Amino acid sequence: MENLLLVSKELQNLSSSGDLWMAIWETVYMTVLSLALAYVIGLPLGVILTVTDKNGLCKNLVVNKTLGIVVNILRSIPFVILMVTLLPVANFLLGKSVGNGPMIVMLTIAAAPYVARMVESSLKEVNKGVIEAARALGASNSQIIFKVLLPEAKPALLVGLVISAVTVLGYSAMASTIGGGGLGKIAIINGHQRQNKDVMWVALALSMVIVQVIQELGMLIAKRTDKRIHHIGKKKKNKKENTL
Amino acid sequence: MIEIQNLTKQFPTKEGPITVLDSVSLTIEDGDIYGIIGLSGAGKSTLIRCINMLERPTHGSVIVDGKDLTQISMKEVRAMRSRIGMIFQHFNLLEQRTALGNVCFPLELAKVGKKERVERARALLKTVGLADKENAYPSELSGGQQQRVAIARALATNPSYLLCDEATSALDPSTTVSILELLKEINQTMGVTVVIITHEMKVVESICNKVAVLDHARIAEAGEMAEIFCNPTSGIAKSLILPEKARENPVEGRVRLRLLFNGEKTFMPVVSQLILKIKTPVSIVFADMKDIDGKMYGHMVIEVEDNEDAIREVCAHLDEEHVAYVRKGA
Numbered sequence: 001m002e003n004l005l006l007v008s009k010e011l012q013n014l015s016s017s018g019d020l021w022m023a024i025w026e027t028v029y030m031t032v033l034s035l036a037l038a039y040v041i042g043l044p045l046g047v048i049l050t051v052t053d054k055n056g057l058c059k060n061l062v063v064n065k066t067l068g069i070v071v072n073i074l075r076s077i078p079f080v081i082l083m084v085t086l087l088p089v090a091n092f093l094l095g096k097s098v099g100n101g102p103m104i105v106m107l108t109i110a111a112a113p114y115v116a117r118m119v120e121s122s123l124k125e126v127n128k129g130v131i132e133a134a135r136a137l138g139a140s141n142s143q144i145i146f147k148v149l150l151p152e153a154k155p156a157l158l159v160g161l162v163i164s165a166v167t168v169l170g171y172s173a174m175a176s177t178i179g180g181g182g183l184g185k186i187a188i189i190n191g192h193q194r195q196n197k198d199v200m201w202v203a204l205a206l207s208m209v210i211v212q213v214i215q216e217l218g219m220l221i222a223k224r225t226d227k228r229i230h231h232i233g234k235k236k237k238n239k240k241e242n243t244l
Numbered sequence: 245m246i247e248i249q250n251l252t253k254q255f256p257t258k259e260g261p262i263t264v265l266d267s268v269s270l271t272i273e274d275g276d277i278y279g280i281i282g283l284s285g286a287g288k289s290t291l292i293r294c295i296n297m298l299e300r301p302t303h304g305s306v307i308v309d310g311k312d313l314t315q316i317s318m319k320e321v322r323a324m325r326s327r328i329g330m331i332f333q334h335f336n337l338l339e340q341r342t343a344l345g346n347v348c349f350p351l352e353l354a355k356v357g358k359k360e361r362v363e364r365a366r367a368l369l370k371t372v373g374l375a376d377k378e379n380a381y382p383s384e385l386s387g388g389q390q391q392r393v394a395i396a397r398a399l400a401t402n403p404s405y406l407l408c409d410e411a412t413s414a415l416d417p418s419t420t421v422s423i424l425e426l427l428k429e430i431n432q433t434m435g436v437t438v439v440i441i442t443h444e445m446k447v448v449e450s451i452c453n454k455v456a457v458l459d460h461a462r463i464a465e466a467g468e469m470a471e472i473f474c475n476p477t478s479g480i481a482k483s484l485i486l487p488e489k490a491r492e493n494p495v496e497g498r499v500r501l502r503l504l505f506n507g508e509k510t511f512m513p514v515v516s517q518l519i520l521k522i523k524t525p526v527s528i529v530f531a532d533m534k535d536i537d538g539k540m541y542g543h544m545v546i547e548v549e550d551n552e553d554a555i556r557e558v559c560a561h562l563d564e565e566h567v568a569y570v571r572k573g574a
Contacts, residue, residue: 133336136296137350138325151340227340227381
């Protein structure tokens with residue numbers, strides 16, 4: 001009971017001082033910003049990986065293999081280690097190595113290769129026959145990329161976005177260990193290091209809520225925009241037709 | 245006019261190159277509905293894909309409207325492709341676009357203005373009988389409807405040619421008939437030359453005026469549909485036209501006749517009259533007949549006793565009725 005009071009007091013402090021709200025906000029904006037930057041880099045990389053593949057539009061195995069190796073190397077380094085090795089890079093880019101700015105740089109660099117693979121696998125799902133039809137209709141390679149590959153892969157790309165968002169959110173918590181903010185910091189510093197296990201659990205619970213929201217909302221949007229799926233509104237209409 | 249000259253296509257494999265097409269030459273005249281028929285693996289899909297350079301020939305040339313497509317740049321090939329429409333076995337529609345969006349697609353590629361392309365796409369959907377489905381997505385359409393959208397899409401850029409790669413193979417028989425009728429209508433009203441790849445004789449039979457039979461990478465025979473249908477000379481053509489059972493030699497003491505109906509005769513019971521007149525039993529071994537607008541099309545294999553007098557009488561009757569026939573066995 002005493003324990004619970006202590007926790008609630010600590011949480012009240014965090015809440016009234018605005019630290020908790022600030023932490024949620026920091027987590028959200030670090031995730032969103034790093035994810036956006038990761039897509040700026042990863043989306044074109046994913047497209048290049050797809051079109052230079054051996055069955056791709058403009059097959060170029062040298063580019064494909066080189067890029068593939070770079071992506072694999074970046075993806076094989078655990079994020080905690082990548083963060084430490086990237087500190088000088090962040091320092092070089094932003095003039096500092098502590099705070100949310102450098103964390104965004106690191107998250108972006110860690111997430112971009114992940115995003116590239118996500119995009120690649122989504123684009124490879126596009127029906128080869130549809131690409132062939134576009135070629136037969138006179139489409140150039142760039143028209144195929146922008147008018148066929150990307151629009152046709154949209155639902156899969158959105159699913160990839162959701163998965164990447166959750167991954168980046170997880171990374172952002174790790175970034176707290178070397179000076180980033182957000183819920184991860186509350187969990188590790190205010191919770192774990194100050195022996196307030198319950199504060200840690202609360203921070204974790206909040207993270208889980210954010211993950212759930214991203215996951216459910218994202219998947220809903222992905223499904224809603226997929227024209228291969230019949231939606232509830234239309235199903236109702238069909239039922240009506242059947243009963244007539 | 246499409247002229248295919250000495251076209252050879254090889255695909256590299258680990259065991260060395262395999263030849264899929266071997267010195268194939270064909271001429272497809274403007275206004276033709278040209279059928280290219282063969283069993284799977286005969287190379288027919290590769291052949292049609294060589295016409296619009298989806299597949300680059302290893303040797304030989306493909307001359308469309310006087311231009312050798314194997315000699316021009318990729319950019320020029322793309323420009324030529326807008327004059328050669330193509331439809332596929334699995335329709336290959338853009339799944340995230342509506343029917344209207346699909347028909348607009350080639351016009352977008354050709355940078356036609358939005359208003360104009362929507363107008364043209366609507367007109368084409370009307371032509372293929374889907375005016376009310378413009379906002380439907382492919383997943384909401386049946387196979388036949390999807391193929392109609394694909395036909396409208398292939399016609400959007402006003403092509404002179406339409407290539408059909410097994411376009412009816414994924415459709416049920418009645419839908420197949422309606423799609424073939426649509427293709428014929430397009431050929432007649434819009435003057436589009438149609439090239440059809442298929443493994444089904446009945447597809448070629450029902451709409452093609454010319455046919456090429458492809459077998460093991462070579463053309464076994466090619467020419468007028470009626471000619472080849474009546475007198476197939478190659479083994480492969482014979483087997484495609486007649487099922488194996490009907491090609492078997494008759495048992496001893498029997499003779500088989502193949503009767504051909506090319507639409508010159510009005511529908512009438514030729515065989516019954518034959519039996520009534522000659523008073524000899526006739527068994528029908530095989531028949532594949534169609535009544536199109538009261539005219540009789542198709543063929544039939546009958547078997548009679550091996551008796552020279554009877555056979556002479558039967559032949560005389562058929563001559564009288566102007567029914568062409570081929571005698572086999574005996």
